[in-house]
Amino acid sequence: MTDSLTPFTVPTRTLRALASTEPSAEGTRLVRDIRRSKRLVLLRAVLDAAPGGRAGEAADHWALLEEAERKDPGAVRDVLHYPATGVWAEETLRRLHDPAGPAPDLGHLGALAAAAATRAGVAFATTLRPTHGRLVLPTLGLLRPPRPGPLILTEDSWDPDDPAALPLHTLPGGATALDDLDPYRAAGPAHPAAVRPARRLTPKGHKRWDTQWSGALTLLQRYDTLRAGETVQLLRSVVPLGGGARSNGATLPAAAGSLLARAQAPPALAATLVHEVQHGKLTALADVLTLHTADRTPCHWAPWRTDPRPLDGLLHGAYAHLALAGYWQRAALYGARGAWAQHARLRAQVAAVLPVLREHPRLTSAGREFTDAMDAAERAMDDLVPPGDQHATARRTVERERRAWCAAHPELAPFAQG
Template identity: 40%
Template sequence: MSAAVPEGALRELGRTEGGAEALGLLVRDQHTRRLVLLRALLDAAADAPAALCPPAALARLRDDWALLEAAERTGRTAVRTVLLYPLAGPWAQRCLHGLIATGPAATAGPAPELAADLAHFSALAATAAIRARLPFRSRLTARGGLLVLPTLGALRTGRDEPVPVAVALDGDRLTLRQVDAAPVTVRLTTDGAAGSDGTAGGAGSGDPRWLPVLALPPVRPGAAPVPLDDIDPYRTAGTGVVRHGLSAATRLDARHRTAWARSWAGAEPLLRTGGPHRAEETATLLHCLVPLAPPPGSTPGGDGSAQCSGTRREAFGAVLTSRPATPAFFAATLVHELQHTKLAALAALTPLHHEDGAPRHFAPWRSDPRPFDGLLQGAYSHIALADYWQRLALGADRLAARDQAWAEHARTSEQVGAVLPVLAGSGALTQEGRVLVNEMISMYHRLADSPPPPGHRARAASYVRTARMIWRQRNAT
């Protein structure tokens, strides 16, 4: 058994649970990896050819790093909030990938994307200083009509071309001065918490040019508010959402903000009903929600039942999702996606299997063949969903809610049952992977102690049989 993960924590995680110790282990490891990544980025910039990272860009990176260090001496927690923000991960990965380019790319000069990515470090450093309440002055560049200060908000410039913006912090007053425009003043709360107006970081302004990052209330007392980030330029960069016809939501208007807040408020008690560990894992792991545009087939306002969601391994703590149709499905989305977050973080700590990446396996929730790792990820998230929906069904007072929950439970449970034999039969599971899968099997049998009504079970079994038949026809197996 790996010394990195105690067996008790591994068994908890195998049951799709995880107390404070197990979840804290995952969080600490991911945060350490982020800080190492940032250090590697600075080292890569120093070692990169001048064609990739010109002397002026390197000097600015070092100045920004010095500002970060000064801010950390003033407010370490505030700075870590910025550096460990989920969406800083995709940015750092992009920068590092660009800086270690080889071949012609290393001598042809920096691509515009890399230059913009490196310049974004200035915005991160400035935001860290703002959150730490360290007085400073800096000159940043707005791109694409926005100067984004990650986790806080953005200045809307009204111009697509790059625009210089002078940034200054004096006490709790942040001043943004765009060339040829009146300054914008942003007021900060004293502790950097979410403001009473629902802004993340408490950064609010009466000027309509300031677009604050919105914040949803904490899942439980003592937890942090959850940013609903429709501003960060890296929120979907590098993902496959475009290939699937999806995109990040544009700026949420007042109506959509209200709808998101209402759904979130309704989801919180359902997370508790779905198991006390569900609310706890959400409070511990969810640090950012990225609203996606409604998927194809939705109603124009995005109020239909169609929904899409996902996570990103390089953006630990972020869930990308269109707005679910009901609070019950909102809570289910969080349960589903946070299992991916947990399992990916666990696999980074200790290998779970040595299977290859060939897509060959049937998964009832997908139409395409899945690699073994994808099968494990899907089964893990679906067995958590089966548990969540079963608890909702057993605790529901209304007949319609109970019937819907049993239907969802029956479907997800049947889906898991179709793939568990493949997982259990793998000879490439590590010792840790074997413990994890065995706990999933035990959990599956415990769920069977409270079966759904026979009609739901029959329909779920038929659904999986049909899915398998169509999969075989489509994939010629």
């Protein structure tokens, strides 16, 4: 396991492929490599900041991880790069640097080590402290010890058939987990209700998700085989959203490779997967490449929202909606009901904001190249136009919405024009 962030060079071909939103082998590989490198640097930062540094209890857990890696590197990578591990690591690092705040959960590093060693088949014995009578072993599941107090774990402690164990649910068709167990699957109990994870699901809830997930993947494979493959490769877990969710899905930058989603019919879930995977791709790219130097001032019109957006939010939204426009265009060719209307509306929305993005003075040269490639991808959709005047009608509708937004936000009207 390396200590330093790998220096990344993004070739023009790869940058333009990512900007188009179309899946590519080099784009997928770059996103995964960035995520892995960033995660290792973050974990090393936690180890260095922990009490005792590389000589304390955290170092013992890290030593077990390294021992497991020597025997089964793949198992250890999966545990360390599991999305919830990133949320824990970022939260722990924040707490380690804020002595006045809540105490960091360094014991979770022991749970990561125990899970990795168990999966690698390494003999070990370590003492961990369950929280509220539960101990989560990331990527495996949850243990409910019969007695309170510290728990001595060995390589034989995890048995998915034991009534005291709750295995992590795996969705059909791959290695994507439906995570309703890990305490770090989202950003914690203080996170806004809009993206708060649901409580543990019942077997009926798991079955419902299995059906919807299978249906969504079937649609993706039918309409857009490459996006189906990209989804499986880049999505390690799905976290069910709680009842207060106001949207179909959300992506947390700290949980790379995961998305929060509410239960929904397969056509809607397929679109949510396409949308949220793009946010994850753009977040990874922005970790190694500066696309703009704008601040977080919310001043831009985004046709898919009512509130003003900062430049970064506008870029993310346009990028995700560009992918959806392409997805619905392909779905329309297979006769999917309402797909042409969806495509026309989404394309018109993206086309309306691309001039604002491309002409923004705070774009870097890489950002200019990226938005130019987005523009080329949008214009390439002319090769397959909707029947009738659906495209023109959608553009007129979006233009009316722009004028109405400018009237409601006169002080921001200049930011809505390209």
